[in-house]
Amino acid sequence: MGSLDQFIKLMNVALSWEYAAMIQYIQHASMLTGPEYVAVIDEELQHAQEEFNHAVRLSDKIQHLGGIPTVVVAEVKTSLDNAEMLRQDLQAEIDALNRYRKLVEMAEAMHLYDVGQMLREIALVEEDHVINLEKALGILRAR
Ligand SMILES: [Fe+2]
Ligand SMILES: [Fe+2]
Numbered sequence: 393m394g395s396l397d398q399f400i401k402l403m404n405v406a407l408s409w410e411y412a413a414m415i416q417y418i419q420h421a422s423m424l425t426g427p428e429y430v431a432v433i434d435e436e437l438q439h440a441q442e443e444f445n446h447a448v449r450l451s452d453k454i455q456h457l458g459g460i461p462t463v464v465v466a467e468v469k470t471s472l473d474n475a476e477m478l479r480q481d482l483q484a485e486i487d488a489l490n491r492y493r494k495l496v497e498m499a500e501a502m503h504l505y506d507v508g509q510m511l512r513e514i515a516l517v518e519e520d521h522v523i524n525l526e527k528a529l530g531i532l533r534a535r
Pocket of ligand 2: 443517
């Protein structure tokens with residue numbers, strides 16, 4: 393399997409996790425409850441929209457690179473506990489950031505600098521999501 397094939401495969405893995413993240417945020421936004429979570433709920437719905445945008449960008453890029461975008465949804469986590477939901481979201485964001493850093497490296501090693509640029513843009517948004525969730529959880533640093 394060539395490196396482009398491997399790259400497309402990993403782009404599809406990232407796409408599956410974007411679908412999952414979008415669903416997870418929609419569900420968590422509905423399930424979070426309590427006055428201290430009002431602002432967090434808005435933030436989670438904003439994240440859901442951004443994960444949707446990431447999914448669209450990845451899907452189009454996979455097709456453009458000659459692949460077939462997956463329709464598989466990765467694992468969605470949920471809980472009946474507010475803080476646990478936020479911890480699940482934070483872990484998913486840390487994983488996403490690490491996934492995109494690896495994909496940027498791979499893209500640029502293949503001189504696909506345009507694809508690398510797109511992935512850097514997505515990574516920056518994921519980093520913002522990490523920061524938002526760390527603040528919502530009252531932690532300074534989870535990594
Ligand atoms: Fe995302
Ligand atoms: Fe995110």
